[in-house]
Amino acid sequence: xxxxxxxxxxxxxxxxxxxxxxxxxxxxxxxxxxxxxxxxxxxxxxxxxxxxxxxxxxxxxxxxxxxxxxxxxxxxxxxxxxxxxxxxxxxxxxxxxxxxxxxxxxxxxxxxxxxxxxxxxxxxxxxxxxxxxxxxxxxxxxxxxxxxxxxxxxxxxxxxxxxxxxxxxxxxxxxxxxxxxxxxxxxxxxxxxxxxxxxxxxxxxxxxxxxxxxxxxxxxxxxxxxxxxxxxxxxxxxxxxxxxxxxxxxxxxxxxxxxxxxxxxxxxxxxxxxxxxxxxxxxxxxxxxxxxxxxxxxxxxxxxxxxxxxxxxxxxxxxxxxxxxxxxxxxxxxxxxxxxxxxxxxxxxxxxxxxxxxxxxxxxxxxxxxxxxxxxxxxxxxxxxxxxxxxxxxxxxxxxxxxxxxxxxxxxxxxxxxxxxxxxxxxxxxxxxxxxxxxxxxxxxxxxxxxxxxxxxxxxxxxxxxxxxxxxxxxxxxxxxxxxxxxxxxxxxxxxxxxxxxxxxxxxxxxxxxxxxxxxxxxxxxxxxxxxxxxxxxxxxxxxxxxxxxxxxxxxxxxxxxxxxxxxxxxxxxxxxxxxxxxxxxxxxxxxxxxxxxxxxxxxxxxxxxxxxxxxxxxxxxxxxxxxxxxxxxxxxxxxxxxxxxxxxxxxxxxxxxxxxxxxxxxxxxxxxxxxxxxxxxxxxxxxxxxxxxxxxxxxxxxxxxxxxxxxx
Numbered sequence: 123x124x125x126x127x128x129x130x131x132x133x134x135x136x137x138x139x140x141x142x143x144x145x146x147x148x149x150x151x152x153x154x155x156x157x158x159x160x161x162x163x164x165x166x167x168x169x170x171x172x173x174x175x176x177x178x179x180x181x182x183x184x185x186x187x188x189x190x191x192x193x194x195x196x197x198x199x200x201x202x203x204x205x206x207x208x209x210x211x212x213x214x215x216x217x218x219x220x221x222x223x224x225x226x227x228x229x230x231x232x233x234x235x236x237x238x239x240x241x242x243x244x245x246x247x248x249x250x251x252x253x254x255x256x257x258x259x260x261x262x263x264x265x266x267x268x269x270x271x272x273x274x275x276x277x278x279x280x281x282x283x284x285x286x287x288x289x290x291x292x293x294x295x296x297x298x299x300x301x302x303x304x305x306x307x308x309x310x311x312x313x314x315x316x317x318x319x320x321x322x323x324x325x326x327x328x329x330x331x332x333x334x335x336x337x338x339x340x341x342x343x344x345x346x347x348x349x350x351x352x353x354x355x356x357x358x359x360x361x362x363x364x365x366x367x368x369x370x371x372x373x374x375x376x377x378x379x380x381x382x383x384x385x386x387x388x389x390x391x392x393x394x395x396x397x398x399x400x401x402x403x404x405x406x407x408x409x410x411x412x413x414x415x416x417x418x419x420x421x422x423x424x425x426x427x428x429x430x431x432x433x434x435x436x437x438x439x440x441x442x443x444x445x446x447x448x449x450x451x452x453x454x455x456x457x458x459x460x461x462x463x464x465x466x467x468x469x470x471x472x473x474x475x476x477x478x479x480x481x482x483x484x485x486x487x488x489x490x491x492x493x494x495x496x497x498x499x500x501x502x503x504x505x506x507x508x509x510x511x512x513x514x515x516x517x518x519x520x521x522x523x524x525x526x527x528x529x530x531x532x533x534x535x536x537x538x539x540x541x542x543x544x545x546x547x548x549x550x551x552x553x554x555x556x557x558x559x560x561x562x563x564x565x566x567x568x569x570x571x572x573x574x575x576x577x578x579x580x581x582x583x584x585x586x587x588x589x590x591x592x593x594x595x596x597x598x599x600x601x602x603x604x605x606x607x608x609x610x611x612x613x614x615x616x617x618x619x620x621x622x623x624x625x626x627x628x629x630x631x632x633x634x635x636x637x638x639x640x641x642x643x644x645x646x647x648x649x650x651x652x653x654x655x656x657x658x659x660x661x662x663x664x665x666x667x668x669x670x671x672x673x674x675x676x677x678x679x680x681x682x683x684x685x686x687x688x689x690x691x692x693x694x695x696x697x698x699x700x701x702x703x704x705x706x707x708x709x710x711x712x713x714x715x716x717x718x719x720x721x722x723x724x725x726x727x728x729x730x731x732x733x734x735x736x737x738x739x740x741x742x743x744x745x746x747x748x749x750x751x752x753x754x755x756x757x758x759x760x761x762x763x764x765x766x767x768x769x770x771x772x773x774x775x776x777x778x779x780x781x782x783x784x785x786x787x788x789x790x791x792x793x794x795x796x797x798x799x800x801x802x803x804x805x806x807x808x809x810x811x812x813x814x815x816x817x818x819x820x821x822x823x824x825x826x827x828x829x830x831x832x833x834x835x
Contacts, residue, residue: 179284183275186288190271190295193628194264194305199256200631203752204307206717207635207764208242210748211235212307213254214757215246222246224398226407227744230736230757233770235744236411236420238394240348241309254755263311267304270315271295274529277322278536280329281494289613290536297528298623298639299466299521306632309350310525316346317357318529321500324361328496331371333379340383344390351425353526354391356511360503368499370491395421408770410744410763415770432516457513458524462643465569467524467531469620473562474531477538478502480554484541497537505530521638535616543609546595556592559612563588566619573641577622588615634717635745717749721822725753728787728826732756736779739826741789742766742805750789759785762805773807780829788812790825 203209207227211234215222218229225239226232235242244262252258271291279287294300303310323339326332339361346354362380369376398406398417412420427433451457459468478498485495508526512519542558545551563585570581594600594608623640728750732738738756741747747760761776762768771779779785790813816827 175284182284182288183291186275186291186295187268187272190291191264191268193295193301193624194267195261196628198260198264198305201260201305201633202256202631204256204260204633205635205637206633206748206752207744208235208245208307208309209259210744210751210758211239211242212245212249212259213752213755215239215242216249216254221407224407227410227747227760227763228737228751228757230759231407232737232757232759233408233744233763233768234410236424236764237309237350238348238417240345241307241312241350244312245307254752259307260305263304263307266311266315267295267300270300270304270318270529273315273318273322274532277318277325278497278533280325281497282537283540286536286540288536289539290532292617293470293532293535293620294528296617296620296624297467297469297525297532298620298627299525300528301624301627302466302632302637302639303522303525305628306522306637308522310522313346313350313354314525314529316342316349317354317504317526320346320357321361321504321529321533324365324500325493325497327379328365328369328491328493328500331369331375331379333382336365336379336383337386340386341390344387344392347387347391348394351421353523356508356526357504360507361500364496364499364503368491368493368496408763408768410760410768410770413769429517429519430511430515451519453514453516455513457519458509458527461572462638463521463524465572465623465640465643466521466638467527469566469569469623470531470535470562470616471527472565473558473616474505474534474538476554476558476561477542478505478534480551480558481534481538481541484545484551494537494541498534501530501533501537505534520636522636546605552596556595559588559595559616560592562616563592566615570619570622572643576626576641580618580622584615584618587611591615717745718824720749720753721824724821724824724826725750727821728754729756732786734783735786736784737786739787739789740776740785740808742809746789761808766805769804771804771808773804773811776804776808777811783830785829788816788827788829790818790827 211221211225211227214226214229214231218226218231220226221229221231222243223239224231225234225237225242227235244266245259248258248262249255271294274294275287275291278290300314303314320339320342323335323342327335327339343354343358366373366376366380369379371379395417398409403415409415409417409420411424413423451461457463458471478501481498482495482502485492485498488495505527508530512523512527539555539558542551542555546555566588567581567585570576570584591608591612594604595612597604597608626641627639728738732754736757737759738754739747739750740759740761741750742761743766744760744764747758751758759771761771763770776785790809812827812829815832816829817831817833818825818827820826
């Protein structure tokens with residue numbers, strides 16, 4: 123096996139910088155510095171191709187990106203407003219620049235969503251330009267998915283073969299949870315893109331110890347923080363350690379560069395935080411999800427360490443400790459493989475771990491600055507650090523979080539599989555490659571069996587074809603054609619299961635706070651977020667603090683842009699039955715999970731003289747308020763924030779709003795944390811005060827109180 127060091131890359135900008143201390147001399151562009159090892163190819167310009175690339179490389183890349191776009195755009199508008207919690211904030215941001223900046227739930231800026239606003243900004247700009255609708259909200263998410271595939275290809279291709287980059291891109295595009303979240307308006311799509319871009323920049327910096335690329339990586343992580351706070355930092359330890367050890371320059375300079383990257387992170391992620399914390403609280407919206415109107419409290423509490431230890435003030439309850447059952451399911455090493463979570467992300471996770479180990483063994487004799495080994499360490503470290511937190515976090519955990527793992531798994535599969543392919547002439551590595559294929563086929567068949575009556579022929583077909591491909595990969599003496607056919611079959615087998623799940627995902631509507639990819643799965647582990655059967659009921663709960671499942675029955679198919687806010691009073695957009703626990707139910711009472719439907723008569727009533735009020739209505743819980751806001755286009759105050767447990771507004775503040783004629787209607791019957799709920803919110807006090815002092819009317823089954831007309835004593 124060749125142990126030739128990886129040459130330093132020529133500067134793609136044109137001028138080659140001199141090699142830093144400890145770095146090998148650069149090879150001429152377009153040459154291969156090592157025999158039979160794709161990992162040592164000189165980095166070039168992946169978008170323009172390389173002189174030595176076969177003619178099929180660029181068309182194959184363009185075909186991959188086009189196919190990804192078509193897959194993610196397919197049936198896109200069936201999900202309507204998707205997560206109406208975020209869609210309402212997008213609508214608000216498209217009408218008010220102040221709401222845009224803060225990420226407010228309504229254009230009157232009563233309260234923000236429980237995340238930073240970066241993920242809302244692209245969607246809000248799209249709606250501001252093209253109007254409010256399902257496509258205007260979700261197409262930016264699709265473009266993020268295509269961009270993530272492109273960046274991943276570029277990152278892998280710089281050190282490995284074109285096939286490695288294409289395999290990595292295809293694995294990412296067909297990962298079921300990626301096919302879900304790149305068509306949905308949660309923050310996770312932008313988070314995955316920015317974290318992939320950060321890894322790409324670190325890998326570029328490792329080539330020649332270029333400070334600019336390391337600063338770009340820090341800026342990407344900072345923007346990821348403004349997308350989903352501390353989750354962006356899960357990949358920081360391996361990235362920093364690998365650069366500190368492997369960069370081709372002296373140690374003192376490496377540490378200085380890392381300090382500058384930390385400063386870039388602080389600036390790109392901290393400027394918005396500083397503005398919010400310094401802005402007078404009386405003239406900005408309340409920070410949703412916090413109990414003290416502080417973004418720092420939200421960051422380190424509800425959205426931070428509370429996710430780790432389960433102590434989340436303002437949530438609907440935490441989880442169990444390690445190995446124990448809790449509200450969010452059992453924790454432990456097998457969490458990502460078990461129940462419904464396995465079908466979201468774990469199809470190629472065992473293969474990625476095997477290929478990570480194989481790649482590190484193959485590069486064990488390389489020098490410190492070897493960029494191929496650094497790539498395995500960076501992607502593998504990002505995978506292991508994030509997976510460890512997801513596996514053992516006792517607080518809120520939802521299956522769709524695992525999209526953050528998809529780029530790392532895809533990269534390791536692409537790099538490791540092609541490296542083993544190039545080493546297949548050596549018997550141990552041929553057996554390793556064949557064993558990885560057999561393991562993947564067996565595991566895919568197990569995951570397919572979890573979905574009852576789901577393509578029953580596919581599981582045995584995958585297992586049989588995978589074993590056949592594994593045998594063929596070891597039959598080197600039978601000729602190149604047999605081995606090539608076996609390799610093609612192995613790739614098809616490895617992608618068959620996730621591709622089937624991805625196809626099911628894009629053909630189904632997904633709305634509400636909790637969504638999962640693929641078909642309904644029986645026998646999942648405990649905790650919320652499990653999937654209901656077709657048209658089945660979900661459980662109680664709310665955004666990032668919610669429970670319940672998703673069905674895929676015909677109720678889930680709403681016209682574009684409706685998502686449970688249909689003027690005709692039709693069914694919900696998440697496939698669950700009306701009146702199920704945690705659903706909108708009849709009468710607009712609503713739960714915290716997916717809002718409620720809004721009838722045409724109720725909508726017309728709320729629109730009457732709406733321009734004379736700051737808020738056309740108020741409703742307990744942000745999902746309920748979002749339903750009415752999206753239906754009317756007018757600001758609706760979410761009392762208590764998402765869970766109804768935030769102390770915003772207080773009873774006294776709400777009474778003042780009513781006395782000043784700023785709120786017209788109150789939607790009754792909402793489920794909130796209230797005084798007795800998590801966090802000790804005031805939504806119950808407000809609901810009780812309204813019921814005692816105003817007369818209830820029922821319109822389209824929705825209970826409304828006219829706050830401009832107090833009841834007679």
